[in-house]
Amino acid sequence: MISVTVVRAEGLTKTVGTGRAARRVLDDVSLSVEADEVVAILGRSGSGKSTLLHLLGGLDAPDAGKITLAGEKLTGRSARALARIRLRHVGFVFQQFQLIEELSGAENVLMPTRLPGAPAGGARRAARLIEELGLSEVADHLPHELSGGEQQRFAFARALVNGPKLVLADEPTGSLDAENGAAVLELLRGLTGRAVVIVTHEPDAAAIADRVVHLADGRLLAGGPSLAP
Amino acid sequence: MTAVGAALAEARTGLRLRRRGALLTAVGIALAAAMLAAAVVVGVGLGGGFDRAARAADLPDIIVRFDPESASVVGQRIRALPDIASYSTRLELTNTRIAAGGQRRGDAVAEVMSGSGRAGYAVVAGHSPARKGSQVLVELGFAQAWHLHLGSTLYVGGLGPQRVVGFAEAPDNVGYPLAKPRYYLSRPAIEARLGAEANPRVNLAEIWLRNPRYLNEVLVQARATSFGLHDIQFATRSGVRVLLDQAAGIVIDLLVALSVIALVTASVMLAASARAEVQRRLGAIGVRRAVGASRGHIALAQGLEAMLIAVPAAALGLVAGVLAIYGADDRLLTMLNEPPPGAALVLPMAAAFVASVAIPVLGAAWPAWRAAGGSPVALLRGGELETGGRRRAGGSGRRGGLAALGARLVAARRVRLAATVVTLGLSTGFVLLMLALASELSALETDPGALGKRYQVTATMPVSAVPRARRISGIAAIAPRYEVEGADSYYLGETIDVIAYPGNHTVFEDPPLVSGRHLRGNDQAEVGVGLADALGLSPGSTLAIELSTGNELRFRVSGLVSSLDHDGRVAYIPARPLLAADPSAPYQVAIVLTPGANYGAMTTALTRIGAQFTATSGATARGVPLVDTLRTILVAIAIVDGLVCLYALIQASTLTVQERRRTVAVLRACGAGPAAVRRLLLGATLALIVPAGVVGIVLERFVFGPALSHLAVNYATLALEPTPAEVLATVAGLAAAGALAVIWVARQAARESVVAGLAAR
Numbered sequence: 001m002i003s004v005t006v007v008r009a010e011g012l013t014k015t016v017g018t019g020r021a022a023r024r025v026l027d028d029v030s031l032s033v034e035a036d037e038v039v040a041i042l043g044r045s046g047s048g049k050s051t052l053l054h055l056l057g058g059l060d061a062p063d064a065g066k067i068t069l070a071g072e073k074l075t076g077r078s079a080r081a082l083a084r085i086r087l088r089h090v091g092f093v094f095q096q097f098q099l100i101e102e103l104s105g106a107e108n109v110l111m112p113t114r115l116p117g118a119p120a121g122g123a124r125r126a127a128r129l130i131e132e133l134g135l136s137e138v139a140d141h142l143p144h145e146l147s148g149g150e151q152q153r154f155a156f157a158r159a160l161v162n163g164p165k166l167v168l169a170d171e172p173t174g175s176l177d178a179e180n181g182a183a184v185l186e187l188l189r190g191l192t193g194r195a196v197v198i199v200t201h202e203p204d205a206a207a208i209a210d211r212v213v214h215l216a217d218g219r220l221l222a223g224g225p226s227l228a229p
Numbered sequence: 230m231t232a233v234g235a236a237l238a239e240a241r242t243g244l245r246l247r248r249r250g251a252l253l254t255a256v257g258i259a260l261a262a263a264m265l266a267a268a269v270v271v272g273v274g275l276g277g278g279f280d281r282a283a284r285a286a287d288l289p290d291i292i293v294r295f296d297p298e299s300a301s302v303v304g305q306r307i308r309a310l311p312d313i314a315s316y317s318t319r320l321e322l323t324n325t326r327i328a329a330g331g332q333r334r335g336d337a338v339a340e341v342m343s344g345s346g347r348a349g350y351a352v353v354a355g356h357s358p359a360r361k362g363s364q365v366l367v368e369l370g371f372a373q374a375w376h377l378h379l380g381s382t383l384y385v386g387g388l389g390p391q392r393v394v395g396f397a398e399a400p401d402n403v404g405y406p407l408a409k410p411r412y413y414l415s416r417p418a419i420e421a422r423l424g425a426e427a428n429p430r431v432n433l434a435e436i437w438l439r440n441p442r443y444l445n446e447v448l449v450q451a452r453a454t455s456f457g458l459h460d461i462q463f464a465t466r467s468g469v470r471v472l473l474d475q476a477a478g479i480v481i482d483l484l485v486a487l488s489v490i491a492l493v494t495a496s497v498m499l500a501a502s503a504r505a506e507v508q509r510r511l512g513a514i515g516v517r518r519a520v521g522a523s524r525g526h527i528a529l530a531q532g533l534e535a536m537l538i539a540v541p542a543a544a545l546g547l548v549a550g551v552l553a554i555y556g557a558d559d560r561l562l563t564m565l566n567e568p569p570p571g572a573a574l575v576l577p578m579a580a581a582f583v584a585s586v587a588i589p590v591l592g593a594a595w596p597a598w599r600a601a602g603g604s605p606v607a608l609l610r611g612g613e614l615e616t617g618g619r620r621r622a623g624g625s626g627r628r629g630g631l632a633a634l635g636a637r638l639v640a641a642r643r644v645r646l647a648a649t650v651v652t653l654g655l656s657t658g659f660v661l662l663m664l665a666l667a668s669e670l671s672a673l674e675t676d677p678g679a680l681g682k683r684y685q686v687t688a689t690m691p692v693s694a695v696p697r698a699r700r701i702s703g704i705a706a707i708a709p710r711y712e713v714e715g716a717d718s719y720y721l722g723e724t725i726d727v728i729a730y731p732g733n734h735t736v737f738e739d740p741p742l743v744s745g746r747h748l749r750g751n752d753q754a755e756v757g758v759g760l761a762d763a764l765g766l767s768p769g770s771t772l773a774i775e776l777s778t779g780n781e782l783r784f785r786v787s788g789l790v791s792s793l794d795h796d797g798r799v800a801y802i803p804a805r806p807l808l809a810a811d812p813s814a815p816y817q818v819a820i821v822l823t824p825g826a827n828y829g830a831m832t833t834a835l836t837r838i839g840a841q842f843t844a845t846s847g848a849t850a851r852g853v854p855l856v857d858t859l860r861t862i863l864v865a866i867a868i869v870d871g872l873v874c875l876y877a878l879i880q881a882s883t884l885t886v887q888e889r890r891r892t893v894a895v896l897r898a899c900g901a902g903p904a905a906v907r908r909l910l911l912g913a914t915l916a917l918i919v920p921a922g923v924v925g926i927v928l929e930r931f932v933f934g935p936a937l938s939h940l941a942v943n944y945a946t947l948a949l950e951p952t953p954a955e956v957l958a959t960v961a962g963l964a965a966a967g968a969l970a971v972i973w974v975a976r977q978a979a980r981e982s983v984v985a986g987l988a989a990r
Contacts, residue, residue: 059898059983079979080902087900098895098987102637112899114630116908158899
């Protein structure tokens with residue numbers, strides 16, 4: 001089977017803060033993730049895991065290095081171009097779910113499909129995702145009326161609704177109990193045809209990954225097979 | 230460190246941390262202060278203008294005009310009156326020829342002063358003409374229009390070049406260009422050059438009383454002892470005020486009323502702005518409460534921070550407001566022969582400054598005080614934001630794009646939404662009102678129908694020619710219109726414009742009947758509401774009019790009419806009793822045209838029978854420059870008002886985006902580009918401007934318009950109703966302001982890092 005590289009990062013460097021407060025959070029980091037591959041990035045708090053995730057998703061720009069996502073170069077692109085790339089190729093799952101308070105669960109899922117330039121057929125895909133994730137009963141509920149697990153599943157559906165090639169999950173189980181956390185990890189593991197990058201410090205989350213990489217002091221220390229049995 | 234010192238230090242820190250927010254608040258305060266300043270300048274300048282002018286000019290209590298008579302005879306008559314403090318006489322010459330700087334006129338008024346006694350005018354620059362030499366004192370408005378300065382030369386017909394030695398303002402009449410150009414000469418100086426007259430003649434006397442309360446008694450005595458003087462006309466201070474009102478009263482009162490509305494609008498905006506700022510900082514207040522800050526300390530720090538912003542912003546705004554409006558206001562006052570308010574502005578401006586500072590300070594401190602009283606835990610969670618936006622979700626099939634989401638984000642903050650909608654609605658209503666006012670001014674200027682006049686043409690011809698003229702094609706009705714000036718027999722200072730027709734006057738003039746009914750019979754009269762108010766008349770009362778012939782007419786008031794002519798101090802009476810008392814009453818022939826009449830053919834036929842005709846004009850036809858100046862003032866106020874709208878929209882949108890940083894960041898993380906953010910903001914802005922537009926239109930239609938009509942002229946009701954085109958223009962302006970706000974705030978939002986937005990609380 002031919003592997004397809006979805007995202008490739010080379011020599012990424014990123015410094016945050018200025019003057020005496022300046023700190024290099026990423027130092028010459030390189031990473032490639034292929035379709036159907038789940039990569040877990042582990043590291044302590046402040047190790048640069050989330051920063052790397054943001055760079056891979058085009059939310060932030062590196063000081064040095066380059067990133068290619070689905071064959072498109074991210075570095076040096078305008079905000080408009082990055083937004084278009086995110087819309088078509090990236091889905092984010094956040095620790096705090098980041099559902100929009102004013103929108104129901106279903107509307108949150110539909111929201112990316114209504115953005116200018118979104119792929120056609122969004123409503124159909126959203127309905128299918130809501131159905132598949134067992135959220136039909138609570139689709140009209142506002143976020144504050146949903147359980148944590150339900151919220152994360154809606155966030156998961158929102159991340160997938162435009163059919164992204166890359167799913168980036170930032171501590172996806174951090175705000176969930178063990179049962180709901182396991183369900184979300186199961187969903188991530190079950191994704192096919194996509195590259196998945198999970199940032200976590202929880203061994204359970206890392207256990208579902210095909211490959212685990214460690215970030216310490218801004219450097220990618222080791223890559224290796226999953227800790228999963 | 231004292232409590233105040235600590236609060237001040239905290240306020241300074243807060244300012245440093247929130248520079249952009251502080252700048253936005255400062256802009257709002259400056260705009261509101263500018264609006265206040267404009268309102269104060271217009272209100273104080275015009276509201277007290279006549280009294281200031283009368284004081285400065287030492288305006289006499291009584292001004293008497295009569296046919297030229299020996300100065301010694303006039304002096305003798307005046308000295309015989311009781312309670313006279315002093316008097317002066319002069320010769321007033323009309324239609325004199327003047328020229329300067331390539332301009333010339335043949336209708337100037339020369340006031341030849343006797344050289345002794347009080348002057349009755351204020352010298353605003355230079356000095357009065359000396360008793361020797363060729364010197365002239367020129368009315369200020371005229372001097373400005375002709376670019377005359379001290380030392381200029383004014384050529385006066387019969388006297389030659391005269392050196393301009395001073396500028397004067399005399400509020401006994403409006404100034405140039407509303408009235409003829411006026412200048413003052415010294416009789417002794419003229420006599421020194423041309424030789425003294427053996428028996429100098431005068432035709433105007435100014436009389437100052439010891440006690441103005443006895444004015445009526447003096448007038449009664451003066452009328453009784455004025456034998457030997459012909460065509461005598463009395464004017465009192467209040468009468469002069471009426472004369473001035475005839476020229477500009479309607480619009481002046483309207484502007485004063487507009488200023489009141491501006492004050493209300495500015496206050497609402499300042500309070501809303503300050504409250505919004507505190508709402509935005511609920512989280513920070515929670516943190517301070519959590520670490521032990523007292524409620525009073527938080528309110529004080531918040532108030533001091535608002536004060537640090539408000540003091541310079543208000544000062545800047547006030548100065549800008551004054552600069553924006555002062556020039557136009559000054560021109561208007563000069564036209565009215567009234568001095569600029571000068572020091573009289575100091576106290577109201579100080580009050581405006583205090584208000585501009587106090588409202589945001591109180592507006593910041595009071596919500597902070599209230600908020601700080603809540604649970605720190607609730608505040609840390611974001612206070613009312615968390616609870617305010619919750620509602621039951623609708624069906625899953627509901628469409629809700631980005632614009633709808635934007636509207637929902639704005640609607641989540643109901644108090645701010647209401648305050649912003651009210652502010653925008655007031656501003657919109659205000660703009661609509663100004664447009665309606667401009668239309669009304671144009672109508673008054675050009676449309677006689679606005680005054681209830683149905684005749685379109687007046688002609689000078691003998692009454693005997695009227696039957697012949699009646700047969701001319703295109704003439705629907707024709708009759709002599711008699712108009713004389715009378716005085717109330719009991720209050721001689723109250724002048725009455727007496728209008729009489731031989732038949733039914735409503736065919737020619739039909740001002741709306743306010744109460745009672747139209748006159749029936751030779752013993753009845755209809756009176757204007759202005760006159761009824763002045764004399765306490767109502768249907769059934771007796772109106773006693775003293776004519777200049779000395780005869781008195783008595784009528785029973787049949788009804789009150791709403792008339793703009795002469796401030797409503799009019800009386801419609803039948804022609805027969807008038808002609809019996811004054812057979813030589815002046816008249817013109819009023820002509821009502823048939824619809825679609827051939828105007829050219831009609832006027833040709835009129836000319837053929839020897840008539841001279843003029844088209845009827847509106848109330849302010851002679852005041853075109855005045856109307857232009859008023860338009861300048863209205864435009865200045867409208868611009869400030871438009872900026873207020875823009876500010877309110879930007880502020881509301883910015884606060885929405887700041888509070889919803891995370892939501893915007895999530896959208897952007899999901900792939901929303903700048904266009905999508907603009908669409909979101911468009912929805913938010915529409916949620917503000919659509920209800921605001923409706924509120925504005927309703928306010929103008931049912932509150933501002935009617936209220937201003939009554940405030941402006943208590944003797945008549947103006948129809949201040951905007952046309953559909955004006956409503957469209959206003960809505961378009963509001964939409965343009967909304968579009969600007971969207972573009973501006975979207976740009977600001979796009980500059981923020983998505984990652985920072987995702988991390989926001």
